[in-house]
Amino acid sequence: MNLFRLDASILPGVSTSAQIADLAEAEWTAAHPHGTVTRRHLGTDPLPAEAWALATTAGATPEAEHTPAQREAVALAGALSEELQNADAAILAVPLYNYGVSQHFKTWVDLVLAGAGPTTPLLKGTRTVLATTLGGGYGPGAPREGWDHSTPYLERVLADIWQADLTLIKRELTLAATTPGMESLKDLAEQQHSLALAAARDAGRALAGN
Numbered sequence: 001m002n003l004f005r006l007d008a009s010i011l012p013g014v015s016t017s018a019q020i021a022d023l024a025e026a027e028w029t030a031a032h033p034h035g036t037v038t039r040r041h042l043g044t045d046p047l048p049a050e051a052w053a054l055a056t057t058a059g060a061t062p063e064a065e066h067t068p069a070q071r072e073a074v075a076l077a078g079a080l081s082e083e084l085q086n087a088d089a090a091i092l093a094v095p096l097y098n099y100g101v102s103q104h105f106k107t108w109v110d111l112v113l114a115g116a117g118p119t120t121p122l123l124k125g126t127r128t129v130l131a132t133t134l135g136g137g138y139g140p141g142a143p144r145e146g147w148d149h150s151t152p153y154l155e156r157v158l159a160d161i162w163q164a165d166l167t168l169i170k171r172e173l174t175l176a177a178t179t180p181g182m183e184s185l186k187d188l189a190e191q192q193h194s195l196a197l198a199a200a201r202d203a204g205r206a207l208a209g210n
Contacts, residue, residue, distance in 0.1 A: 001035035003028050003207075004087035008094045008105040010043045016174045016193075017093035020131035020200045024091050024169075027204025038083060042104045049103070051076055052110040059114070077115030081122060084112060089207045090128040090164065096135070096150040109157055123164035129203045130154055130168050131196075135175035137185065167203045171196035 005025060009015035029035065054073035058066050066074070084090070094105055101109075116122055138148040151170060159166040176182040176189035 001032045001088045002086055003032070003035060003037045004084060004090040005037055005039045006090075006092045006094075006108075007039075007041045008043055008092075008102055008108075010097075010102070012041065012044055015043075015093065015095070016171060017095045017131045017133040020133070020169055020171065020196050021091045021093035021129070023197060023200035024129045024131070024204035024207060027201060027210075028089060028091075028208045031205075031208030031210055035088075038087070040083070040108075042102075042108055046104040047076070047080075047107045047111060048073075049107055052107055052114060055111060055114040073111075074115075077111045079115070080108065081112045081115030081120075084162075085116070085122045087123070087126060090123060090126060091131070091207070092128070092154075092158070093131045094150070094154060095133045096148060099144075099147050100149040101153055113161075119161065121161070121163035123158065123162040126164050127207045127209075128158060128164035128166050129200075129207055130158060130166060131200065132168070132170050133174050134170070134172045135179075136182075137172050139172065167206065169196055169199045169203060 003025065005021065007015070007018055007021065009017055012018060025037070051073040054070045055077040058070035058074050061070065094101065132151055132154060134148060136144055138144050155166065155168065158164045171192050173185050173189035173192055176185040
């Protein structure tokens with residue numbers, strides 16, 4: 001059994017999305033002690049920003065005319081898509097940045113799509129946990145309602161394009177404990193934290209088939 005684990009936080013030492021993903025992974029590992037975990041951390045080991053353009057332009061160029069950079073980009077795109085397709089289960093920890101997904105996560109998605117094709121269901125039927133965290137509040141009635149441009153994109157890619165059997169764990173207000181002006185939200189933030197951790201354990205057990 002192979003678990004694919006992806007992280008996208010640029011602050012791995014204090015990542016709240018990683019905390020949620022860690023709990024889900026622990027449940028999977030407990031059920032599959034001899035399983036393997038394939039890891040990719042886009043925050044600490046980002047992919048080259050120019051690789052997607054190189055892989056895409058290579059697709060419209062005869063292979064014999066590919067530059068060395070294009071060949072490297074095509075190989076990278078193929079390896080990334082294969083890495084995902086080989087997963088028996090998957091966990092992705094993806095924070096919201098600047099109201100959307102980070103450029104390094106978007107580069108990964110674009111390269112996977114370049115390697116596999118834009119409609120290939122790489123995770124078809126694969127149990128997948130998405131842990132996403134947001135510093136502020138974006139729910140109904142919040143000042144930033146409608147500003148979360150990350151979660152819908154993530155669900156579209158994972159569930160609709162790659163056809164994962166997706167479980168979403170979403171925690172908002174992660175900055176309430178440290179941000180001036182958010183003091184009144186601390187209790188709600190802590191409640192969301194507790195709910196997210198409980199959901200992570202449940203999702204991990206389901207991920208493991210328990």
